[in-house]
Amino acid sequence: MSLRARLAYAFFLLAAAIGLLSLLLGYLVFRNLVERDIALDLSEVTGRVLKALEITETGPRLRQGDVFLGTHYVFGFRLSRDGVPVLEGGFAPKEGEAWRTAKVPWKEYVLEVHLRVEEYRRALGTYLRASLSLLLPLLLLAALLGSYFAGVLSRPLQELAQAVESLSALRFPKPLAPVRERELARVIHSFNRLVEAVRGALEREKLLTRYASHELRSPLAVLRSQVEALKGGLLPLEQVLPHLEGALARMERTLEGLLALSRAEGDLEVDLLPLELTSFLRDYLKGQAGVRFRRLPSKEGGPGPGQMDPGPAEQAWILAHPLLLERMLDNLLENALRHGAPPVEIGLGGGKEEVVIEVRDHGPGVTEEALPHLTRPFFRERKEREGLGLGLALVEQGVKRLGGKLELENARPGLRVRLRLPRWRGEAANLSR
């Protein structure tokens, strides 16, 4: 049964139950009223008869004056003694009509008074018919309304179901329209985010495969053309061999790089801890020769350059994993020392909302053309340079994990790499005490 039918059915049942209940209650109340009226009428009529009865030598009889005159009641009576009728008068109950009977003892007799209550019965019947004939359209209306509301409520669900279906076939649905219902809205927002996340992951995967295949094509081309040249007698073995070895080594390095990238994906699952950067960097730089620490000028008037000891006001807390951060800095420093020129500086600064770590060298920088491609896996500005071109790709992955942004710019001289990380405020005050 569809949700819509079920909701419509529920509406129908609810309306039917409410309608029937109100009908039943109304009927009971009405009937009570009627019964009370009947009882009153009956006692009045009985009183009349009793008032008119008298005993003579010949037995009981009605006193002068017609007990049946001057009243709108239709009734009759029967006086009996030991089950034998002795006096009767008025109307006797008729088959097919509603009559009520009251029995009262009178002297040694029993008086039975019959009252016709046909009007009351008809009134009750009319009431019932009217109520019932109203109930039917009411129920129909309830079912229609139920179906309509169910349709309104279930439309986003149906759209969601379709979207989930296409997503499971890896066809990416358009973002679902927001709805007003809070619970549904949450589901739909989450779903839209899921679609983006899946699409992003697949896109990254596809790009990586493309970069990797591209990266493998060059050494493969060397292998193939060298082998074919060898087979065709174009080149001697001793000339071919170093090229074959070189190409194989390059393929091995590429493979290692790919493994490093997939390991870095695993880093995304590490737990992040609060980390104070000034002391972290001080410890980190102890193991790094030829790297200078620098305080970045801050908008809020931070300490001057060259100061190393963190005062209470200079604490820069972030959420990070020390090993992850260390590996990112290793990569940046390796780049700076390998492709740039000394002095290499690590800077720390930031504002209210963020903390900035800056790594800068004083080398030639990169071409503006290459700048936007630097974080692409396997990108090398110059092909003849050693290295796989994965360092900055790994750093960018790490920065994203920490919720930050990676910025690259030519500082002329040198390349400036900035990690903008969100400042952590959580329990910084407590921890620093």
Place this chain on the structure above:
Amino acid sequence: MRILVVEDELGILEPILALLRRERYEALGARNLEEAWSLLAEGEPDVLILDIMLPEGEDAGFRFAEALRQGGFRGGILFLTARDALEDRIHGLELGGDDYLVKPFHLEELLARIKALARRHADFKGRILRRGSLEVDLVARRVILGGREVTLSPKAFALLELLAQHPDRTFSREELLERLFPGAETDAVLRVYVQKLRQSLAPWVVERVPGGYRLGKP
């Protein structure tokens, strides 16, 4: 026929040059654009084999091809690259490339494509040009005279090939010098090779007409 190969990877450049030289092409190799420009200054190649990612940058090959075409380069351009994306192929062909081959590739396929490119720029589109008892196989790059194969030096073959590719055209001395002997001071070298062809094959093979030379008839 002159072929210039621009490829920074020595492991790929060397086999290509060796192959082309075996096929008696005049093959030149450049490992970067600077070398390529200086080789170009010595004379335009008939076919250019061009890598896209060069030491000068990610798209250096594209830029080079574009500049050449804008400068009026008429030879064939074949991109030989690891970039296999559809947009790269389209971009390359739109810039003025004639063909696009993705690495890794087979040397034989590269050769077949170079020959197809050379044919595209020739008047004679067939494989074997026949003149009397002379047969010039432009694909196998062999010369047969009276049923017997004659081995020619690369330069002599290049001269015969050029004449055979355009069997009804008369080449001026200047054009022949520029295309076959770039940098030559006088036309003496041309006269030497015309003489060589006539000696190796038959005197009628190269016909001297007012204004230059053309393929002769027996």
